[in-house]
Amino acid sequence: MDFQYSEEQRLLADSAARFVRERYDFETRQRIAMGEAGFSAEHWAQMADQGWLALPFAEADGGLGAGPVEMMIVMEALGRGLVVEPYLPTVVLAGGVVAACGNADQRAALLPAIATGELKAAFAHAEAAARYSPAFTACEARPAEGGGYVLTGAKSVVLGAPLADRLVVLARTGRKPGTAQGLSLFLVDPAADGVVVRGYPTTDGQRAGDVLLDGVRVGADAMLGPRGQGLAVAERVLDAATAMLCAEALGAMDAAVAMTREHLRTRTQFGRPIGDFQVLQHRLVDMTIAAEEARSLTIRAALMLDADEAERRAAVSAAKVTVGDRGRFIAAQAVQLHGGMGVSDDMAVGHYFKRLYMVEQLFGDSAYHRDRWHALQ
Incomplete structure (x- = not known):
């Protein structure tokens, strides 16, 4: 491209x-x-x-x-x-x-x-039983006496939740989990009564949290958009976030390839740089090609974010599968070519390994997005 x-x-x-x-x-x-x-x-x-x-x-x-x-x-x-x-x-x-x-x-x-x-804000959309699909949201928002809503439920691995001054929560105002209708979006103050944010560091150095909502009262003005029409908005935003996550992964891949190239150039074995050995050159070339494959599909996904729903979803899923697979390949090769010290916390390459493996899981792993892509064909 x-x-x-x-x-x-x-x-x-x-x-x-x-x-x-x-x-x-x-x-x-x-x-x-x-x-x-x-x-x-x-x-x-x-x-x-x-x-x-x-x-x-x-x-x-x-x-x-x-x-x-x-x-x-x-x-x-x-x-x-x-x-x-x-x-x-x-x-x-x-x-x-x-x-x-x-x-x-x-x-x-x-x-x-x-x-x-x-x-700072966070989007509380994921739930433990939803398996990446916001349509399976079970968190409830029931009308409250005197107006407004009462939110009850739990959200899992909410990115940035421990740092957030405001939460955007996806909750069910009607129908049962698994149906596309009946989902709404709400603004919630994390300091409100009934809100508990259990924050923790993730494997890759980021911060996330589980959000518990126990009878949290919000006003009618806390609802974002029309009642019961939150799923389409959530899916569109999550697709945009997935494309941007893929772009972030490109930077991590490029850095991992560059530091591996430098290591092969400067590390010596048998009196010569290990990068002189052809088999290692081939592995570095494979890493470079994998990064470029991921780049092409990520660019396409970003450019398709304003397309119709089916085209957008197909492009984003294709990019996520490619980035997930190529990112894990590059991360594993980078660590292996650095030897045992590649997994040391003192070396940057091990942290790129962790981030690229985490990227593969966020917003749907490769298996989820393969299934989604096939369903759109």
Whole structure:
């Protein structure tokens, strides 16, 4: 696929690459990831100053009105640096839901604050029994006496939940789990009575949490979009997040290939660099080809986010399967070619391994997306 950036996109790519290179080296990343907060307020503010938190939102909502290509550029740079700040949970997921179906007051209250870095948010959509499908949401939102709703249920592995100032919750206002109708979206304050967020670090250094909702009372104005029509919004936002996750994985793949190439160039065995051995050269070439295959389908998925539902879903699933498979291959090869030290916490390559394996699981693993792709053919 022949794909050239515009001048503005090249400048964005340069600034994002410079941010990672100059302000987010591996030692800095490790210090942030292992810290109590799990993110750096300083780096989050710098990302806001760069305009990255405002990229996808309309200018009327305090954003820059950028498209999926610009978002891809930023996500790829964040993947290259293994950045742990909650960009995907806040800007792409929760911010994407508010931008897609929030009314004027809701957008005005939340999106400018997200764009300036004042507010972090998370999208509580996944449940333990749902197996990646939001249609199987069981969390309930029942009408309350005097108006509003009462939310009861549990959400699993909510990305960015321990850091969030606001939660967007997918809950059932009608029908039974497994049906497409009857799902609605709500804004929930994580500090409200009945909300418990059990936060934890994930294997790859990110932060997530399980969210328990026990009779949480919200007003009628907390509903985002029309009642019972939340599934289509949730699926569209999750597809966008999946495409952006694939873009992040591209950055991680490129970094893993580059550090492996450097290791083969500098590591000596039998008096010569191990990169001189042809069998290892072949493995490095295979890694490079795998990264390019993933790149082509990720670009296509991003460009298809505004297509009709079937085309969008097929493109995103094809990209997710490819990125999951190629990412795991590259991660495994990178660790093997580094030898036993590749799995040491002191070496960056092992952390790219963890992130790429986690990417394969997020928003549906390869088996889930293969099934979804086949169902659309």
